[in-house]
């Protein structure tokens with residue numbers, strides 16, 4: 158973690174904005190919605206819509222008896238009772254007629270041998286199918302695994318919850334014509350929590366940890382159970398509960414005993430628990446005089462430690478490791494490689510089926526800023542590409558979406574294409590560290606989709622995997638989503654990791670609208686081909702109901718929000734121009750320069766942007782495959798929205814849009830602040846259409862955001878004017894244009 162220093166002066170406007178935000182904390186009306194149920198509210202449908210579900214079978218039958226399928230059945234009964242006002246009978250599989258049948262495909266085959274899904278779903282996939290048994294209507298929820306059954310139930314309940322304004326015939330079809338096979342894009346769909354054992358959460362904005370308080374696991378784990386339910390409802394199957402800046406004490410035997418209570422709670426929902434660990438643990442807590450991963454005593458220590466964990470937590474998922482990064486201990490201490498370090502964990506975990514996520518977020522934070530050839534963006538590729546093939550098959554290199562650090566816009570990390578023989582996962586940040594910290598609206602699914610869909614143009618790919626619904630080999634693209642899902646290069650495992658950082662706040666992330674990012678992450682991890690529009694439409698209906706005005710307003714605001722935030726905090730790919738030495742929130746463009754952290758934008762009185770070209774710059778662009786190099790290397794070809802990430806240009810450089818860089822910066826900030834202000838009136842249009850509590854909470858946030866956008870606008874525009882000496886052509890900054 159970077160040292161926290163006092164924030165730079167923001168001026169009176171910021172203080173006023175902050176004061177306003179505090180003052181705007183309004184009393185809670187009775188019976189208000191707290192947001193705790195998030196998208197699993199299951200509100201009663203209108204009598205008319207509920208009536209259209211009349212043909213829903215009146216009972217449910219469970220074919221298996223695992224804890225997960227029992228959870229699925231309880232959830233189904235609860236959801237149907239709340240939404241349709243009907244109590245499903247719990248029947249037995251000797252009389253499955255007229256039932257909603259829940260079971261694995263294997264169990265289903267034993268019961269009804271003639272029923273087959275159109276294709277065998279992957280692990281955790283499910284099949285929703287209307288069928289007749291002995292002439293009676295049934296609805297089948299069959300999972301490839303027990304977890305698949307639970308996911309299928311959540312999918313069915315989501316359909317019911319979103320049926321409010323559907324035509325009666327369409328609702329009936331949900332029950333009588335259902336035939337839907339769903340399967341996850343990748344086996345890994347995990348969240349990471351950066352929770353410290355004292356209860357604080359690094360980069361958490363929704364209250365203290367739901368797992369830890371005062372150096373112990375909480376006694377009351379109700380919230381952990383509620384969280385696991387939310388995660389399961391969007392197909393997330395693993396959760397790392399502690400900070401990647403890991404406290405070694407997490408691995409003390411007495412602590413593992415405590416942690417196992419969290420695993421017990423997760424297990425009901427099919428969520429595997431995993432831990433972030435310190436590579437130095439054998440020395441720090443294990444009594445050895447070394448943590449050298451190649452020392453046999455160290456390997457033995459890890460093997461025994463892992464065996465002990467599995468004794469207490471039989472379905473333990475594995476470890477996440479941050480090493481040689483931001484002051485963490487690492488293999489470099491002994492001249493070992495990251496593969497050496499990853500494999501010591503991999504070998505201990507392998508007999509139990511566990512995996513190790515080894516983070517590629519490794520860089521030197523004491524870079525010499527005087528040297529224009531230095532570039533933090535190159536670090537992940539430089540460190541890991543040479544090790545490709547050296548990692549065991551249960552080791553996964555976890556790569557942040559961009560080469561720097563969750564900025565408001567970054568290109569895809571070149572490392573996604575730089576590992577052909579190593580499993581990968583993409584790390585996305587749900588908690589809005591650099592994107593408004595949940596105090597400002599920023600729906601990140603659009604940003605994530607740009608990265609996931611980005612074609613890395615990897616040459617010589619031999620693809621023998623087949624997409625659901627289409628043959629990948631036909632078009633031969635190599636998008637990031639297929640690289641991380643292991644669909645390319647025959648990787649054994651891989652997928653999606655989101656840094657969530659929910660907390661004890663009733664609404665989990667601190668803001669009701671921010672939960673769209675957690676929902677969106679889960680939906681994309683399940684199927685990255687879903688559109689942002691579809692995801693936000695689902696989330697809005699589930700979270701606020703299906704009133705057309707509400708759905709139209711909230712979906713539009715969410716879909717615009719990333720661009721609005723980007724426009725006043727970091728346009729043209731300069732990175733988030735925030736206070737990088739402090740809170741990562743306030744404007745603070747000077748803080749990026751003249752230090753070793755490497756989040757440089759290289760702005761001076763002549764120009765702005767990092768020259769990362771092969772020809773004259775740091776050479777970062779050379780880490781991409783040739784077709785991507787071509788996209789970014791030539792100034793004239795580089796897309797405007799990443800221009801300053803890749804090139805250093807004079808302020809008067811003319812963009813593809815026809816504007817100069819400096820004029821774009823002025824316009825973008827003024828436009829962004831105007832659009833942030835417009836959020837207020839857009840939100841006010843739905844007053845009375847959503848519950849009072851969330852309405853007021855969100856309104857206060859938009860009023861605050863409008864003020865903050867002005868703070869940002871003025872800080873950045875004045876800074877750029879001071880540096881460049883070029884006034885705004887529209888007379889808003891610097892000297893007015895001459896008549």
Ligand code: GCV
Pocket residue numbers: 158159351359360400401402479483518562
């Ligand atoms: C958990 C950034 C954040 C740190 C975080 C780090 C990481 O630097 O500011 O808080 O540490 O990324 O991802 O490891």
